[in-house]
Amino acid sequence: MDRRKFFKASLAGGAALATGAATCPAQARDNKPLPSEALGLLFDSTLCVGCKACVAACKEANGMPMEFSTKDQYWDTPLDISGKTLNVIKAYRDGKMEVKDREENGFAFIKKSCMHCVDPSCVSACPVSAMKKDPKTGVVTYDKDACIGCRYCVAACPFGVPRFTYDSATPQISKCQLCVHRHKDGKYAACAEVCPTGATLYGRVSVLREEARRRLAMKPGEMASFPRGHLRAAEEKVLQGAPQGKGAMQRAGWRVESDQSAYPNVAAKYLDHVYGEKEFGGTQMLMLSGVSFQKLGYPDLPPRSDAAASETIQHTLYGGLIAPIAVLGALTFIAKRNVKPEDEGGHHG
Amino acid sequence: MANHAHAPRPLGGSTFTPFTLLLGVLAAIAGVILVYRFINGLGAVTNLNDGYPWGIWIAYDVVVGSAFACGGYSMALLVYIFNKGQYHPLVRPALLASLFGYTLAGVSVIFDLGRWWNFWHIFWPGYAQVNSVMFEVAVCISAYIVVMWIEFSPAFLEKWGMKDVKQKLNKLLFFFIALGVLLPSMHQSSLGSLLVIFGQQIHPLWQSGMLLPVTYLLTAILLGFAVVIFEATLSSTGFKRQLETDVLAPLAKVMYLTLAAYVVLRVAEVLIRGALGTAFAATWQAFWFWVEMACFIVPLVTLASENARRSASKLFVGAVLLMLGGMLLRINGFLVGYMTGEGWNYFPSFAELMVTVGIIAFEILAYIYIVRNYPVLPAAQPATR
Numbered sequence: 012m013d014r015r016k017f018f019k020a021s022l023a024g025g026a027a028l029a030t031g032a033a034t035c036p037a038q039a040r041d042n043k044p045l046p047s048e049a050l051g052l053l054f055d056s057t058l059c060v061g062c063k064a065c066v067a068a069c070k071e072a073n074g075m076p077m078e079f080s081t082k083d084q085y086w087d088t089p090l091d092i093s094g095k096t097l098n099v100i101k102a103y104r105d106g107k108m109e110v111k112d113r114e115e116n117g118f119a120f121i122k123k124s125c126m127h128c129v130d131p132s133c134v135s136a137c138p139v140s141a142m143k144k145d146p147k148t149g150v151v152t153y154d155k156d157a158c159i160g161c162r163y164c165v166a167a168c169p170f171g172v173p174r175f176t177y178d179s180a181t182p183q184i185s186k187c188q189l190c191v192h193r194h195k196d197g198k199y200a201a202c203a204e205v206c207p208t209g210a211t212l213y214g215r216v217s218v219l220r221e222e223a224r225r226r227l228a229m230k231p232g233e234m235a236s237f238p239r240g241h242l243r244a245a246e247e248k249v250l251q252g253a254p255q256g257k258g259a260m261q262r263a264g265w266r267v268e269s270d271q272s273a274y275p276n277v278a279a280k281y282l283d284h285v286y287g288e289k290e291f292g293g294t295q296m297l298m299l300s301g302v303s304f305q306k307l308g309y310p311d312l313p314p315r316s317d318a319a320a321s322e323t324i325q326h327t328l329y330g331g332l333i334a335p336i337a338v339l340g341a342l343t344f345i346a347k348r349n350v351k352p353e354d355e356g357g358h359h360g
Numbered sequence: 361m362a363n364h365a366h367a368p369r370p371l372g373g374s375t376f377t378p379f380t381l382l383l384g385v386l387a388a389i390a391g392v393i394l395v396y397r398f399i400n401g402l403g404a405v406t407n408l409n410d411g412y413p414w415g416i417w418i419a420y421d422v423v424v425g426s427a428f429a430c431g432g433y434s435m436a437l438l439v440y441i442f443n444k445g446q447y448h449p450l451v452r453p454a455l456l457a458s459l460f461g462y463t464l465a466g467v468s469v470i471f472d473l474g475r476w477w478n479f480w481h482i483f484w485p486g487y488a489q490v491n492s493v494m495f496e497v498a499v500c501i502s503a504y505i506v507v508m509w510i511e512f513s514p515a516f517l518e519k520w521g522m523k524d525v526k527q528k529l530n531k532l533l534f535f536f537i538a539l540g541v542l543l544p545s546m547h548q549s550s551l552g553s554l555l556v557i558f559g560q561q562i563h564p565l566w567q568s569g570m571l572l573p574v575t576y577l578l579t580a581i582l583l584g585f586a587v588v589i590f591e592a593t594l595s596s597t598g599f600k601r602q603l604e605t606d607v608l609a610p611l612a613k614v615m616y617l618t619l620a621a622y623v624v625l626r627v628a629e630v631l632i633r634g635a636l637g638t639a640f641a642a643t644w645q646a647f648w649f650w651v652e653m654a655c656f657i658v659p660l661v662t663l664a665s666e667n668a669r670r671s672a673s674k675l676f677v678g679a680v681l682l683m684l685g686g687m688l689l690r691i692n693g694f695l696v697g698y699m700t701g702e703g704w705n706y707f708p709s710f711a712e713l714m715v716t717v718g719i720i721a722f723e724i725l726a727y728i729y730i731v732r733n734y735p736v737l738p739a740a741q742p743a744t745r
Contacts, residue, residue, distance in 0.1 A: 094410075132557050135491055136492055136494060137489055137494075138488070138494040138498060139481040139482055139487045139488065139495075140487055140489045155475070157478070157481055158475050159476070159478045159479050160473050160476065161494060162408075166414055166698075167558060171701055176401075177406075177408055178401055178404070180399060182401060182474040182475065183475070312560070313560075317559035318557060320556055320570075321491075321553065323570075324493075325493060325496065325553070328549075328573070338545075339542045342541050343534065345440070345443075345538075346534040346538040347535075348443075349440045349441070349534075350534040
């Protein structure tokens, strides 16, 4: 081969690799939108009294085994979510722990369970569709029969939620699925159902967001009323035969819409922040607190989801397989010229 | 171009030596541990936990293991795409090492999968989830393993005297060679993309975002060259053959240019993202970052001259350092720089380490067996010096 041919072939090789970059238009993938009938939880740290009724109810509703952290194994004492525990209440303590919901010398309670992200990393990471997000309710569910146990979801979740049963020969992922198995009986998330103070409230995300804003507007120290259990959308109630002309009143109020009686309490001094409204493209579990969420163990996350970043790369490189096929075409063309099949001996191809 | 004196021939000689026996024992130990793992679960033998759900079986066996197996890819790129025929004698041995490296990386994924009996879901429409980086990696590595066996099959066909099949295959081989260049480009970059979705959980020194696929691909190519030099040196010592300095020195130049491009990109990337400050913090991450960078920058200095690249010892040391650097980039990204919150720790258990050691031992054992019995290494005069 003479020099010129050699040079040209080298150039062609470079061109083939560059084709990849040239043929693929950037397809930036935005955060996914909140599903129309998204369901979620509103956890209000200032209302939580740390009774852990939700932890026990979650175990029962989901048939999860006991977990012990004390020497005497009297009762279920999980310290964190795990392969055996889907929901825990943790305590924040500082100094003398004098005042609830205060950062310095105070204490607070916080719930840890799946955030049901609007654009979940686990769903994007899962290679076999074992993690799915319901297109209507947005609940993030797990199917062990599809799962291969690669634990990419465990590694990817910024909240450290999916957990794995490493001690089993037939392991599986454990995570809160918002009690979807109870929905068909007209029931809802067990944690919200049993919460005595309404600290964990179940409902449509749109309704919960409104409720969160109502609480942030409260005057700290004044008596207020807090819904418990399942906070239904006002429209739902009105549709059930409210007399004409009175619907507007009902629509404006939430009080009559909850399935349980309200819990009267003094409004706390909230941080002006609904955690989960903007974070990471939004989550369907929202949180209110008097103590910084980072102190309570929740990460300070950017508004863009990691799934959007990851899928932007994948779609750019592999969208419609355009780039790989174009590069393969170029490579095949070049290889056909450079590989000499008739050349016996040294060439294996 | 490839001349007939360099045609590959079986080396011959005995497969049973004290060294191969040791390798066999190590591989057997790994086998026993794996039986135990499949009966009792991952937790029974590994130190994995929910803070570190991936350990060395993924970070080393798969991510580093497949990058170390890029010799075949890098040489195919150089010889068949950039048409540098003079390196042809290096292709087949490089391809063999790649074949084993990749096959074992692929197989060792099964050891790590919790619900391994479902592994086929990843290829099955209805289960397969195409947005997942893991999906791309899995499908692409599997396809490449098949393509490599096809690429390498002439060596077997030669031995078995199946000339007809070999000739037919030879006519189509260019297509498999093209695939054999495309597929590693795809999954070696995607192995880096795996980290994108970890977001803030990866230390800023390794969370390169959109550039992760680029740095991983570039270092995979670089490692491919380094591994070829490493293996050529070792097999010339181990099998008492003359070192192919005339081929290795120009190859070292290609490697050097790739290295220079990578170092420039990596330094710029860390600077532009404003992550450099974290490299001066008193953390293990900062320490390992500098060790990693040193493994790239030292060869950049020591292999700068043509004379240095002609020195077998300097070249060998440089190649080893680059392999270490490429390994550290990956181990740092997947483990050292993986920060999932306070209270989590991971260091591989003895059993975990022995499985990784056993896999490497098995790989070397298989390589020795094949080059002694099949035409892989170029026929060369025994070392006379």
